[in-house]
Amino acid sequence: xxxxxxxxxxxxxxxxxxxxxxxxxxxxxxxxxxxxxxxxxxxxxxxxxxxxxxxxxxxxxxxxxxxxxxxxxxxxxxxxxxxxxxxxxxxxxxxxxxxxxxxxxxxxxxxxxxxxxxxxxxxxxxxxxxxxxxxxxxxxxxxxxxxxxxxxxxxxxxxxxxxxxxxxxxxxxxxxxxxx
Amino acid sequence: xxxxxxxxxxxxxxxxxxxxxxxxxxxxxxxxxxxxxxxxxxxxxxxxxxxxxxxxxxxxxxxxxxxxxxxxxxxxxxxxxxxxxxxxxxxxxxxxxxxxxxxxxxxxxxxxxxxxxxxxxxxxxxxxxxxxxxxxxxxxxxxxxxxxxxxxxxxxxxxxxxxxxxxxxxxxxxxxxxxxxxxxxxxxxxxxxxxxxxxxxxxxxxxxxxxxxxxxxxxxxxxxxxxxxxxxxxxxxxxxxxxxxxxxxxxxxxxxxxxxxxxxxxxxxxxxxxxxxxxxxxxxxxxxxxxxxxxxxxxxxxxx
Numbered sequence: 001x002x003x004x005x006x007x008x009x010x011x012x013x014x015x016x017x018x019x020x021x022x023x024x025x026x027x028x029x030x031x032x033x034x035x036x037x038x039x040x041x042x043x044x045x046x047x048x049x050x051x052x053x054x055x056x057x058x059x060x061x062x063x064x065x066x067x068x069x070x071x072x073x074x075x076x077x078x079x080x081x082x083x084x085x086x087x088x089x090x091x092x093x094x095x096x097x098x099x100x101x102x103x104x105x106x107x108x109x110x111x112x113x114x115x116x117x118x119x120x121x122x123x124x125x126x127x128x129x130x131x132x133x134x135x136x137x138x139x140x141x142x143x144x145x146x147x148x149x150x151x152x153x154x155x156x157x158x159x160x161x162x163x164x165x166x167x168x169x170x171x172x173x174x175x176x177x178x179x180x
Numbered sequence: 181x182x183x184x185x186x187x188x189x190x191x192x193x194x195x196x197x198x199x200x201x202x203x204x205x206x207x208x209x210x211x212x213x214x215x216x217x218x219x220x221x222x223x224x225x226x227x228x229x230x231x232x233x234x235x236x237x238x239x240x241x242x243x244x245x246x247x248x249x250x251x252x253x254x255x256x257x258x259x260x261x262x263x264x265x266x267x268x269x270x271x272x273x274x275x276x277x278x279x280x281x282x283x284x285x286x287x288x289x290x291x292x293x294x295x296x297x298x299x300x301x302x303x304x305x306x307x308x309x310x311x312x313x314x315x316x317x318x319x320x321x322x323x324x325x326x327x328x329x330x331x332x333x334x335x336x337x338x339x340x341x342x343x344x345x346x347x348x349x350x351x352x353x354x355x356x357x358x359x360x361x362x363x364x365x366x367x368x369x370x371x372x373x374x375x376x377x378x379x380x381x382x383x384x385x386x387x388x389x390x391x392x393x394x395x396x397x398x399x400x401x402x403x404x405x406x407x408x409x410x411x412x413x414x415x416x417x418x419x420x421x422x423x424x425x426x427x428x429x430x431x432x433x434x435x436x437x438x439x440x441x442x443x444x445x446x447x448x449x450x451x452x453x454x455x456x457x458x459x460x461x462x463x464x465x466x467x468x469x470x471x472x473x474x475x476x477x478x479x480x481x482x483x484x
Binding site for chain 2: 036065088089092093095096099100103104108114115118120121122125126127128129131132133135142151154155158159162167171172
């Protein structure tokens with residue numbers, strides 16, 4: 001029986017059954033084009049550094065969030081070292097963040113921010129929790145009674161910083177960022 | 181008291197959504213952007229094509245790309261079917277771009293007239309996607325609260341998410357959806373594993389994980405990660421206090437188990453500890469349920 005006759009006649013069947021060869025071609029051709037193993041590495045690239053960090057407002061606010069995120073992770077590591085019981089949910093989220101990053105960048109060799117959207121959301125969840133933890137530490141250290149006032153200041157800080165980021169940044173879409 | 185707490189959560193959510201709308205509008209005005217670009221229109225065209233073929237039982241025409249995006253088509257397709265929009269001009273325009281080797285995202289620079297036309301319909305066409313984003317914000321708040329994070333911590337996280345325009349608003353529909361579904365899947369799994377929710381959260385996690393995977397293949401990472409997360413909670417190996425002591429205790433127990441020198445009641449207790457360490461039964465039971473639901477949902481929704 002002619003192969004294409006079979007496909008046309010029995011169009012009810014999924015293509016994977018009626019025309020498996022075309023599906024295979026489609027997948028291998030497009031995948032090989034999409035997941036490109038390029039020569040540049042994350043450690044040698046300067047595109048992202050120039051795009052992000054040349055913008056002074058992104059530098060001051062985004063970097064602030066990143067520093068808080070790293071600070072919180074260091075706190076978790078310290079807690080593990082001192083065998084203090086920690087919030088396991090946050091730990092799993094942090095492990096997910098790093099393992100997914102390793103999976104996309106080192107295993108799939110995909111150097112685009114687009115593929116990191118799931119962990120960028122997780123990054124913001126952890127950042128929010130870490131801002132809260134640091135605000136609490138500040139409250140305890142200074143024996144502040146009115147906690148809510150500090151939290152309101154934190155909210156104001158988040159809104160103003162994010163607003164300024166939108167105002168001064170020229171980045172329109174995550175896809176328009178250069179590959180790292 | 182319970183009602184009061186719920187009312188508080190409701191107003192907080194309302195405020196978060198309101199802040200998100202303000203920031204989104206500000207970003208749009210600042211960059212003179214529509215919700216839509218040509219790549220999104222292409223996905224809407226594919227969704228229409230997808231629904232047409234489903235409704236006419238012509239399943240053989242459903243494979244269009246190795247980039248699945250199936251949940252985008254399920255979410256957007258019915259709405260496109262109702263709108264009954266003529267996509268011919270878009271298809272022709274994309275063909276001309278392809279032949280001249282120009283990318284899809286430069287519609288603003290190439291054809292101002294076409295851009296102005298689609299500016300009018302951009303919000304209407306994005307209603308299904310905005311609905312998914314709306315439910316994502318509600319579910320995210322609910323799951324984070326369910327995980328017993330402090331309300332203020334949740335508010336800070338939510339504010340960071342809704343005020344960043346790049347991840348869930350202005351990116352391609354597949355990237356939006358894979359981010360949304362995989363984050364919700366992971367959080368639902370954590371709710372179940374931390375015993376703050378029943379088995380339905382495990383099933384939700386598998387369903388959302390499969391939706392993420394049939395949207396974009398990178399979400400397949402959830403399959404091994406889910407096993408790790410279940411083992412992380414069920415085996416008790418990773419609980420931090422007395423970590424070193426637990427490891428040494430388990431080595432002793434393992435040694436006794438393999439040398440078969442246990443006879444006393446205490447040694448039998450060690451063997452039960454081994455069962456606890458490996459926890460094959462518990463881990464396998466949960467993971468099997470997760471993976472079966474994951475595969476079942478993937479097959480049902482992908483139809484291919």
